[in-house]
Amino acid sequence: MNNWIKKLTTGLAIGSIALGIATPTMVEAQSLKDLDKLIGRRQDKKNEWRNIAYVAGGLGVLGLLKKDNTLFFAGAAGALYSAHRYEQDRKSQSKLNRTKAAYFSQTHFYRDGKKYVRKTTMKNGKKHYYFARA
Numbered sequence: 835m836n837n838w839i840k841k842l843t844t845g846l847a848i849g850s851i852a853l854g855i856a857t858p859t860m861v862e863a864q865s866l867k868d869l870d871k872l873i874g875r876r877q878d879k880k881n882e883w884r885n886i887a888y889v890a891g892g893l894g895v896l897g898l899l900k901k902d903n904t905l906f907f908a909g910a911a912g913a914l915y916s917a918h919r920y921e922q923d924r925k926s927q928s929k930l931n932r933t934k935a936a937y938f939s940q941t942h943f944y945r946d947g948k949k950y951v952r953k954t955t956m957k958n959g960k961k962h963y964y965f966a967r968a
Contacts, residue, residue, distance in 0.1 A: 869937070873930045880923040887916035938963045 894909025896902075937943075942951045943965070950965040 869930065869934050873927060873934065876923055876927040876930060880920055880927060883916045883920035883923060887913045887920060890916055942968070 890909050890912030892909070894906050894913055897905030897907070897909050938952065940952065942949055944950070949968040951968045953964055953966050955962050955964065
């Protein structure tokens with residue numbers, strides 16, 4: 835019975851690492867709406883990496899307590915890799931937010947030969963910006 839648990843936890847550790855590696859990479863935003871979606875998706879991915887790091891770290895601790903070197907090293911490696919990816923996504927999300935801020939700091943821009951100007955609106959007491967065709 836103990837061997838079965840060992841194999842299951844090792845499989846779960848390897849599976850969580852493989853799932854993280856298979857995630858898609860970021861694509862270029864084609865519009866401000868796409869940029870908002872990318873920022874939201876980056877937040878979701880960042881949270882997934884954090885959760886995977888917690889689970890992998892737990893497996894590493896379990897391996898340490900059970901004196902199972904394979905489980906310990908698989909869990910520790912998974913936790914370290916997930917923490918690294920979390921940090922990458924955190925920085926990437928900051929870049930996306932800066933890109934969005936750069937868009938809205940402009941008073942106007944041209945796209946496909948048409949001019950778009952920045953407008954301001956108030957929603958629920960907060961100031962929001964949008965671009966309208968001039």
